[in-house]
Amino acid sequence: EPxxxxxxxxxxxxxxxxxxxxxxxxxxxxxxxxxxxxLGQKVEFLVSFYNNEISEKSEIFDDQFSVERPxxxxxxxxxxxxxxxxxxxxxxxxxxxxxSNTQYFGPxxxxxxx
Amino acid sequence: GENVEQHPSxxxxxEGDSAVIxxxxxxxxxxxxxxxxxxxxxxxQLIIDIRSNVGEKKDQRIAVTLNKTAKHFSLHITETQPxxxxxxxxxxxxxxxxxxxxxxxxxxxxxxxxx
Numbered sequence: 001e002p003x004x005x006x007x008x009x010x011x012x013x014x015x016x017x018x019x020x021x022x023x024x025x026x027x028x029x030x031x032x033x034x035x036x037x038x039l040g041q042k043v044e045f046l047v048s049f050y051n052n053e054i055s056e057k058s059e060i061f062d063d064q065f066s067v068e069r070p071x072x073x074x075x076x077x078x079x080x081x082x083x084x085x086x087x088x089x090x091x092x093x094x095x096x097x098x099x100s101n102t103q104y105f106g107p108x109x110x111x112x113x114x
Numbered sequence: 115g116e117n118v119e120q121h122p123s124x125x126x127x128x129e130g131d132s133a134v135i136x137x138x139x140x141x142x143x144x145x146x147x148x149x150x151x152x153x154x155x156x157x158x159q160l161i162i163d164i165r166s167n168v169g170e171k172k173d174q175r176i177a178v179t180l181n182k183t184a185k186h187f188s189l190h191i192t193e194t195q196p197x198x199x200x201x202x203x204x205x206x207x208x209x210x211x212x213x214x215x216x217x218x219x220x221x222x223x224x225x226x227x228x229x
Contacts, residue, residue, distance in 0.1 A: 091157050
């Protein structure tokens, strides 16, 4: 069964450093998403992406964040200058364009900012 | 914006019992309500979903009910098994037929099934 994959599974970084989280969505899906989950809190929407453009973004997704589809398979989330409060689990998801907005999630990347 | 509340935060049942998890939402325009199961170390996995044009949907031991008037929806798991132990999340979204729309999640329910 096709699935969303994410790398790395765990990323440790120093405050102020840039990080790039990588995702490979399901191959025939065209919509891509990033969510995050701070420990003990809700899963929160960050951004959705379609046709090389951001479709929707939340208030969390400020200028420190960016997304990119650098090639035909990868989808990345970049945090330019990490803060302590960016420590969280980051989930990538993808969906087909004609489905009921059914989103399939990857296993997540745990980001720890020291 | 939409807000989703989920109860209870933890639920412990004996194997074979039923488990019910309830969610309420605030935006009456929301029309798609998926449920996800998250096992330790894994991402959320879709287990069942319901659209606002139906009141109930069932898939083997799992069912979801929706009350649009009261703006709440529930997950029902019958004949629980130890492998049902996980964190369950409800979610709501404004557009079931348009990809790219944010899912708004509840805080999750940790279900423990003891044998």
